[in-house]
Amino acid sequence: MTRGSLLRAVAISAVALAVGGSARAQTLCTTSGVTLKSFSPVDSLFLNPTVSTFTIKLLNSVSGCPTEYRVSRFADFRDASWIQYSGTPSTVIQRTWFPSPTNGNTQITLYFQIRAKNPKCGFPTTIGGAPQAMYFFSDVIGRNIRLAFFG
Secondary structure, eight states: OOHHHHHHHHHHHHHHHHHHHHHHHSOOOOOSOOEEEEEEETTOEEESOOOSEEEEEEEEEEESOOOEEEEESSTTOTTOOOEEOOSSOEEEEEGGGSOOOBTTEEEEEEEEEEEEEOTTTTSBSSTTOOBOOSEEEOOOEEEEEEEEOOO
């Protein structure tokens, strides 16, 4: 083996290892959708709150491989951005979002949705058909968060 051949073989091997290593680090989900089965904001009852913000964990159960989520106090998500999905998402709630208390209580509804990147994005759905969508979207689930004042 000549010196040039040896260098080419080493370079090809290094590229193959780099590509193989990065491919193993990524997990590809081949499901054809994503479903948000349940959603429950943790710590959703605050008694006599004095703070101006609340951090709330967003417990959820899903099927498929969600890649992003969004949470909002509006059903149309006009104040929300997509955030990379983790197994334990959370959000920060502003106290000013709550209306004035009635009978010592006030509440808002949080809306939660997930989406998954479509691994077949851009490929036609049928021969000559339209390309497949970039994401699969779950249905939206809304849950209440309450503030309660005693005393």
